[in-house]
Amino acid sequence: MxxxxxxxxxxxxxxxxxxxxxxxxxxxxxxxxxxxxxxxxxxxxxxxxxxxxxxxxxxxxxxxxxxxxxxxxxxxxxxxxxxxxxxxxxxxxxxxxxxxxxxxxxxxxxxxxxxxxxxxxxxxxxxxxxxxxxxxxxxxxxxxxxxxxxxxxxxxxxxxxxxxxxxxxxxxxxxxxxxxxxxxxxxxxxxxxxxxxxxxxGGHPGAVQRMLRLLKDGAGTSVTHALALEEEARVTFRTSDADVGARYGKRRAAPAGS
CATH class of the missing domain: 3.90.226.10 (2-enoyl-CoA Hydratase; Chain A, domain 1)
Known part of the structure; x- marks a missing residue:
């Protein structure tokens, strides 16, 4: 392009x-x-x-x-x-x-x-x-x-x-x-x-967006605060096991460099 x-x-x-x-x-x-x-x-x-x-x-x-x-x-x-x-x-x-x-x-x-x-x-x-x-x-x-x-x-x-x-x-x-x-x-x-x-x-849209927000909110804060933000996100964010498994399998099956 x-x-x-x-x-x-x-x-x-x-x-x-x-x-x-x-x-x-x-x-x-x-x-x-x-x-x-x-x-x-x-x-x-x-x-x-x-x-x-x-x-x-x-x-x-x-x-x-x-x-x-x-x-x-x-x-x-x-x-x-x-x-x-x-x-x-x-x-x-x-x-x-x-x-x-x-x-x-x-x-x-x-x-x-x-x-x-x-x-x-x-x-x-x-x-x-x-x-x-x-x-x-x-x-x-x-x-x-x-x-x-x-x-x-x-x-x-x-x-x-x-x-x-x-x-x-x-x-x-x-x-x-x-x-x-x-x-x-x-x-x-x-x-x-x-x-x-x-x-x-190509990543999971919800996880990408939540991780981006987590990185933005944690930038410049103390490690303690950033870790607390991560723990809060981990507890509140939910992705189905089936979705994770399907995406993991797709990644594993993808040829190198794809």
């Missing part, structure tokens, strides 16, 4: 369903996929759709063309109503939904686009990906959760350097510091991302 190519009359966000995986493509390549009001609105709508649709088990977010996203469309944001009037931010929705979301970062991923990726469940990067948070350099503050989540991903010292300096980080460095789970040659980037997404989507 290759990333979609946009046309002038295309919507600002493409939504395509592949089996149980919803692929959302930021679709303003002429503006390096700057996130404008229309894109924010549609992104939130599609994420809530994914959350409520039992046929969608995982989501992938990527960018059209050569960029993931340059961030919020600042000329639009500075000339009209504040984004604060729009209700929840896209990243608040990302943190709230129950489905795993993979950021398939295919190129430059800056500022608001960087925060969007950091709020996803994890990042799979193309070897052409470049990351930067330029908020402080241009006189802005994080507003989409970057200052809260980045230290929990890469550690406090690395987060301070990234956020205060605004210096770009290449894909190899992103992988080394734990910002990206994997770096994949650009030509096979979406194929690898979709393979991971379909593997996740």
């Amino acid at each position: 290759t990333a979609p190519t946009a046309t002038d009359d295309a919507p600002v966000l493409l939504a395509e369903l592949y089996d149980h995986v919803l692929v959302l493509t930021l679709n303003r390549p002429d503006r390096r996929n700057a996130i404008n009001r229309a894109m924010r609105k549609e992104l939130k709508r599609q994420l809530w759709r994914a959350d409520s649709d039992d046929g969608i088990h995982a989501v992938v977010i990527t960018g059209a063309g050569s960029s993931f996203s340059s961030g919020v469309d600042l000329p639009e944001a500075l000339s009209g109503p504040s984004p604060r009037t729009e209700g929840p931010t896209p990243t608040q929705v990302l943190r709230a939904i129950s489905k795993p979301v993979i950021a398939a970062v295919n190129g430059p991923c800056y500022t608001g686009g960087f925060e969007l990726a950091v709020n996803c469940s994890f990042i799979i990067a193309s070897d052409q990906a470049v990351f930067a948070d330029t908020h402080a350099q241009i006189g802005l503050l994080n507003g989409w959760g970057g200052s809260a989540l980045l230290p929990r991903t890469v550690g406090s010292a690395a987060a301070i350097q990234i956020i205060l300096s605004g210096e770009p980080i290449d894909a190899a460095t992103a992988e080394r510091i734990g910002l990206a789970n994997e770096v994949v040659p650009h030509e096979g980037h979406m194929e690898r991302t979709m393979a991971v997404a379909h593997t996740i989507a």
Whole structure:
């Protein structure tokens, strides 16, 4: 699978369903996929759709063309109503939904686009990906959760350097510091991302969603609290023995690499 190519009359966000995986493509390549009001609105709508649709088990977010996203469309944001009037931010929705979301970062991923990726469940990067948070350099503050989540991903010292300096980080460095789970040659980037997404989507939907919530709720808490959350989930979550047995048998019978 290759990333979609946009046309002038295309919507600002493409939504395509592949089996149980919803692929959302930021679709303003002429503006390096700057996130404008229309894109924010549609992104939130599609994420809530994914959350409520039992046929969608995982989501992938990527960018059209050569960029993931340059961030919020600042000329639009500075000339009209504040984004604060729009209700929840896209990243608040990302943190709230129950489905795993993979950021398939295919190129430059800056500022608001960087925060969007950091709020996803994890990042799979193309070897052409470049990351930067330029908020402080241009006189802005994080507003989409970057200052809260980045230290929990890469550690406090690395987060301070990234956020205060605004210096770009290449894909190899992103992988080394734990910002990206994997770096994949650009030509096979979406194929690898979709393979991971379909593997996740092939799991038990209820267990995947409950484990994701458990991991989110336990992140940053004490070990004691995280263990208590796990025990509570274990006691309250129920899957039939027949379902577990059938899925176990299917996994055992599957050929290697499937």
